[in-house]
Amino acid sequence: MSVAVEVHDVTVAYHRKPVLWDIDTSLPERRLIAIVGPNGAGKSTLLKAILGLVPLASGEITVLGRTISQARRLIGYVPQRESVDWDFPVDALDVVLMGRYGKLGWIRRPGRSDRAAAMKCLEQVGMSDFSHRQISQLSGGQQQRVFLARALAQDAQLYFMDEPFAGVDAATETAIVEVLRALQRDGRTVVAVHHDLQSVPEYFDHVVLLNMRLVAAGPVSSTFTSANLQKTYGGRLTLLEEAAEAIGRGGSARR
Amino acid sequence: MNEAWFTIGDYEVRNDDLWIVGTAICCAVSCAILGCFLVLRRMSLLGDAISHAILPGLAAAFMLTGSREPMAMLGGALVVGVVTAFLSTALHRWGRVPEDAAMGVVFTSLFAIGVVLITWVARDVDLDPGCVLYGLIEFTPFDTASIAGFEIPRSFAWLFAILVINATLVWIFFKELKIVSFDPALATTIGISAVLVHYGLMTAVAATAVASFEAVGSILVIAMLVAPGATAQLLSDRLSRMIWIAAALAAFSAVLGYALAVWINTSVAGMIASLSLGIFAVTVFAAPRHGLIAREVRRLSLAIRIAQEDALSLLYRRHERAAGAAASAPPLTKHAILEATRAGLIGRVALRRLRRLGLVDATPPGSISVTPRGLEAAAPLIRGHRLWESFLARDLNLPLDHLHEPAHRAEHFLSEEIRERLQAERPEASDPHGRPIPPPSPRS
Amino acid sequence: MFDELLRLLTLQDANTRTVLLGATALGIASAVVGSFAVLRRRALVGDAVSHAALPGLCLAYLVIGDRNFAAFLAGALVMGVGAAAFIALVKAWTRVKEDAAIALVIGGFFGLGIVLSRSIQNEPSGNRAGLDGFIFGKAASMVASDAALIGAIGAGVIACVALLFKEFRVLCFDRDFASSQGWPSLLLDLLLMTLVCVCTVAGLPAVGVVLMVSLLVIPPAAARFWTNRLGTMVCLAGAFGGAAGALGTGLSATLPAPASALTRGWPTGPLITLVAAAIFVISLLAAPKRGVAADLVRRWTLRRRVARQNLLRRVYEALEPRGDFAAVWTQESIPHSSRALRSALRAGLVERTETGFRLSATGRAAAARVVRAHRLWEIYLITQAQIAPDHVDRDADQIEHVLPPETLATLEAKLAEEGRLPAGVPRSPHRIGAPVEAGALRP
Structure with a gap:
């Protein structure tokens, strides 16, 4: 089993204050992987660290055996839905076309073949009837599906999704799950931040339990146990938080 | 008018x-x-x-x-x-x-x-x-x-x-x-x-x-x-x-x-x-607190403090190992210390301050050995380091070969209060590598 | 006066032709770059940049010692970029927020500019500097070569945006996604700000430091009302900006000089801004897509439709116990608003008889459709959302009028799947309020 993402001793800090402590894990290829943990556990931060969107305080990450900047063409990304302005003047097809930009490179415009590919991706998420709707006129679930289609248009080996199921309707949830399964059948890997514990065993086959530090990681069957969940969600690690505070202050409270 | x-x-x-x-x-x-x-x-x-x-x-x-x-x-x-x-x-x-x-x-x-x-x-x-x-x-x-x-x-x-x-x-x-x-x-x-x-x-x-x-x-x-x-x-x-x-x-x-x-x-x-x-x-x-100069000064003094503490704990560990072998540790050269702590000018300043504080001894010139007071000052650092290693090993399930680096980074920031609570949660005498955790120093 | 304006705008006058073309090109370029600045929420950085350009102009004069157009623009550009950097650094390094930093630059740098320009004017040779023209703009004082330079800058900026259209689009919409795809977001952001600076500086001779930002902000904001597509918006903004530049410049040249002897002729800047503002107000009111008037009309038609549908449903439900939907009724037997009735009469849903009113054939079909949608939604709410039956009526009432057909189809499919989809109009899942006495209905 080859490795999609290798996270080696990674610490991430905002203004010196660590929010992720010494994460050390590897994510297998051709799996649907869930990153699970309570609010403020650093799930999105881990995703952004892997994508190179936040700097690492220590450690290193390789994606598909290379650095992230060498792997850009091989990855797709679905950000949180709230992270963009949905009143932006583009329609659904425009958004999906953005997925093709990376392969086009500088200056070249998307052409007919890109449009056809983007339409196919919209179809795959059941949104082909909405290709020319302005994005603010789509429901939350439909917006999420457009984001998913954009990632599909990236035609990546490895997908990162930040809470793809957050606030979507049942139809969208089914559509997303189907897309995830299809991706896996094609031999792709999906890493998703997920917040609904109930559906983890149903949707995913590998899980990363996170709460400021790595609690456990592995196949769902052996890792997604009540003991591990207890460790992830129960008992706050006040010592870890206090040490983070102390480091954030530059150790001025020492002695 | x-x-x-x-x-x-x-x-x-x-x-x-x-x-x-x-x-x-x-x-x-x-x-x-x-x-x-x-x-x-x-x-x-x-x-x-x-x-x-x-x-x-x-x-x-x-x-x-x-x-x-x-x-x-x-x-x-x-x-x-x-x-x-x-x-x-x-x-x-x-x-x-x-x-x-x-x-x-x-x-x-x-x-x-x-x-x-x-x-x-x-x-x-x-x-x-x-x-x-x-x-x-x-x-x-x-x-x-x-x-x-x-x-x-x-x-x-x-x-x-x-x-x-x-x-x-x-x-x-x-x-x-x-x-x-x-x-x-x-x-x-x-x-x-x-x-x-x-x-x-x-x-x-x-x-x-x-x-x-x-x-x-x-x-x-x-x-x-x-x-x-x-x-x-x-x-x-x-x-x-x-x-x-x-x-x-x-x-x-x-x-x-x-x-x-x-x-x-x-x-x-x-x-x-x-x-x-x-x-x-x-x-x-x-500005005295939020100004860029003040912030840079704080960053520098923190870097010097870390270099000081790194040098001290390096000397402490050598002393500890030598004590185990029942022989006194030969002094390290200044060059070796700077090499080990990877600090250039800041490291030199740190060493000079350590010498002035009487925590290290620089005789003969160029070679550096730790004084008894230096050992005393290093003990809380080592204590924090090893307590933190225990914490990481037990609560974060980090493997043995992943403990030193993070503990090395954190040791400078652990207050005595945090150290005491670490100790209270894990009342052990040695760290995961089996080395002794120094007791709290009587002064603090 | 209008003849003269027409003559100017049709470029028959050789002297003003270049100036007018330069102002137009600049208007287009500013609006095109401004579109992205507005979408990236950087609109007012342009204001700071233009105010900061004033000390740059003065310093250029102090260094060169004479009026040199290219040197002026270079000096303004240096200070403008410096101001943008100042804002970015204050935001990144201190606890002072971006808005305060922008306001600081606007006031502080402008003050510095005033200090320098006043001390230049207090010198004996100072009046030749022509710095006053840069404050509110004076297109008339531009010579042909100045205007050509401005036009060339404008064309360059437009070409730059046209080439990097795709990159700027993804940057402005979703910066994180752009970074994850490998676009150098920081570099693109800097490039966008540089283009804003270049446009701002090139616009100073025509529009002036105080109002330059209006050419960056107003045309894109106006264009946004007309379209939901970025490409169209940018083109439209360019057209608006070009029109504002040309018309404002033309007006300043043709309007009779104001009474005041202190100001020689009209300043161009305020006139360009006012033309742009007029375009904005027209767009705000009249644009069919997002305009306020269109919005009001939409809301009004919806309200009428809701009233009509409510009337149909009330009549249908009142007649339902008798099973005769073609029965005649009056305003007394079935209370309703006369406005809704008038609207339904006009739409041919209701017919007038000698004794009262009656649903027409189309009205009966429409009523059945409305009631069916209402009750399907009620059934859905009760079975799926577990809402108490005595509450569903009100909840369904708010939703049913705005349900798009595709949602209704999904709803039907879902109920059919569970075997709950009734054929025709289902029975109401709750008691219908204020049932109409059978005797109250006239045959």
């Missing part, structure tokens, strides 16, 4: 100078008091928009009354000022125009109307477009009114009144302003209307901008509104002190700005505005 009071160098300070400086101080301070809240509530740009947009109100009042009747001008400008705040919000909410763009559309359009009106009606020097840009504070003493038997410049009288009103309002509603600035949602739940405070503040800003218009025009006033507040924000963490500092800075730039302007023969208002920007720029670097 215009007698000289005293001289500075060759310059005779006359009555007129004092009136101008007084007017400038009143203007700058009344702006600064309100400006603190604009800065804190992130409404600086709304203040900018209002100070631009009052222009058509002034011009219209001037056209209607045919004179510079102060109450009419105040009324006209207040109406337009409040309309600006309202229109920007309305465009944002109902026209779905981004907030900053909405403001940009409203205030530039109103300002353009104002300039056109003024260009249209301007017949006398009182209201020419130049006045819009840099005010007429230099002419303050020539336009006086008789108040209680005294000949007082009208501009001064107005600005003094505004200063008193602003100060009183802020004093009376300090609590409300504070809570609305800090947490509007909380303010609403305890029955303080954030909207009311918002529009009240905007009205006060509009009134202040109107009163300041004659002295400093309608563009420079934005510097007087925002600069002292922003500077004070870098100098203080408390609202009440921030307001005092802003007021003091405003008065200071008014006095110094006037002096400089007279000295190089240029616009007084422009000089006050550029001076307040200059003071801000200097403060960005030199």
Whole structure:
């Protein structure tokens, strides 16, 4: 089993204050992987660290055996839905076309073949009837599906999704799950931040339990146990938080 | 009437100078008091928009009354000022125009109307477009009114009144302003209307901008509104002190700005505005706690402390290993220590400080060994390091070969309180590698 | 006067032709770059940049010692970029927020500019500097070579945006996604700000430091009302900006000089801004897509439709116990608003008889459709959302009028799947309020 993402001793800090402590894990290829943990556990931060969107305080990450900047063409990304302005003047097809930009490179415009590919991706998420709707006129679930289609248009080996199921309707949830399964059948890997514990065993086959530090990681069957969940969600690690505070202050409270 | 009071160098300070400086101080301070809240509530740009947009109100009042009747001008400008705040919000909410763009559309359009009106009606020097840009504070003493038997410049009288009103309002509603600035949602739940405070503040800003218009025009006033507040924000963490500092800075730039302007023969208002920007720029670097220099110094001293502690714990570990072998550790060369702690100049400074503190011994020169006091000082560090390793191993399930690096980074920041709690949770005598955890030092 | 304006705008006058073309090109370029600045929420940085350009102009004069157009623009550009950097650094390094930093630059740098320009004018040779023209803009004082330079800058900026259209689009919409795809977001952001600076500086001779931002902000904001596509918006903004530049410049040259002897002729800046503002107001009111008037019309038609549908449903439910939907009724037997009735009469849903009113054939079909949608939604709410039956009526009432057909189809499919989809109009899941006495209905 080859490795999609290798996270080696990674610490991430905002203004010196660590929010992720010494994460050390590897994510297998051709799996649907869930990153699970309570609010403020650093799930999105881990995703952004892997994508190179936040700097690492220590450690290193390789994606598909290379650095992230060498792997850009091989990855797709679905950000949180709230992270963009949905009143932006583009329609659904425009958004999906953005997925093709990376392969086009500088200056070249998307052409007919890109449009056809983007339409196919919209179809795959059941949104082909909405290709020319302005994005603010789509429901939350439909917006999420457009984001998913954009990632599909990236035609990546490895997908990162930040809470793809957050606030979507049942139809969208089914559509997303189907897309995830299809991706896996094609031999792709999906890493998703997920917040609904109930559906983890149903949707995913590998899980990363996170709460400021790595609690456990592995196949769902052996890792997604009540003991591990207890460790992830129960008992706050006040010592870890206090040490983070102390480091954030530059150790001025020492002695 | 215009007698000289005293001289500075060759310059005779006359009555007129004092009136101008007084007017400038009143203007700058009344702006600064309100400006603190604009800065804190992130409404600086709304203040900018209002100070631009009052222009058509002034011009219209001037056209209607045919004179510079102060109450009419105040009324006209207040109406337009409040309309600006309202229109920007309305465009944002109902026209779905981004907030900053909405403001940009409203205030530039109103300002353009104002300039056109003024260009249209301007017949006398009182209201020419130049006045819009840099005010007429230099002419303050020539336009006086008789108040209680005294000949007082009208501009001064107005600005003094505004200063008193602003100060009183802020004093009376300090609590409300504070809570609305800090947490509007909380303010609403305890029955303080954030909207009311918002529009009240905007009205006060509009009134202040109107009163300041004659002295400093309608563009420079934005510097007087925002600069002292922003500077004070870098100098203080408390609202009440921030307001005092802003007021003091405003008065200071008014006095110094006037002096400089007279000295190089240029616009007084422009000089006050550029001076307040200059003071801000200097403060960005030199503020004692939040300044860039202070921050850099803190970063450097932290780096030195870490290098010191790294060197000490390195020596401690050598000593410990040698003690196990029942022989005293041979001293390390300075070079070897710098190599191991990977610190260049900072490492040298750290070593010198360690020597001065008597924690290491540098005889013979070039070789370094730890003193008994050094061992004592290193013990808490080693203790923190090893307790943290235990914590990482037990609670974070990190494997043995992943413990040292993170503990090495964290050891400098673990207070004795955290160390004690680590110990209380894991009452063990050795770390995961089997090395002893030093007991708490008796002094701490 | 209008003849003269027409003559100017049709470029028959050789002297003003270049100036007018330059102002137009500049208007287009500013609006095109401004579109992205507005969407990236950087609109007012342009204001700071233009105010900061004033000391740059003065310093250029002090260094060169004479009026040199290219040097002026270079000086303005240096200070403008410096101001943008100042804002970015204050935001990144201190606790002072971006809005305060922008306001500081606007006031402070402008003050510095005033200090310098006043001390230049107080010198004997200072009046030749022509710095006043840069404050409110004076297109008339531009010579042909100046205008050509401005036009060339405008064309360059437009070309730059056209080439990097795709990159700017993804940057402005979703910066994180752009970074994850490998676009150098920081570099693109800097490039965008540089283009804003270049446009701002090039616009100073025509529009002036005080109002330059209006050309960056107003045309894009106006264009946004007309379209939901970025490409169209940028083109439209360019057209608006070009029109504002040309018309404003033309007006300043043709309007009779104002009474004041102090100002020689009209300043161009305020006139350009006012033309742009007029375009904005027209767009705000009249644009069919997002305009306020269109919005009001939409809301009004919806309200009428809701009233009509409510009337149909009330009549249908009142007649339902008798099973005769073609029965005649009056305003007394079935209370309703006369406005809704008038609207239904006009739409041919209701017919007038000698004794009262009656649903027409189309009205009966429409009523059945409305009632069916209402009850399907009620059934859905009760079975799926577990809402108490005595509450569903009100909830369904708010939703049914705005349900798009595709949602209704999904709803039907879902109920059919569970075997709950009734044929025709289902029975109401709750007691219908205020049942109409059978005797109250006239045959």
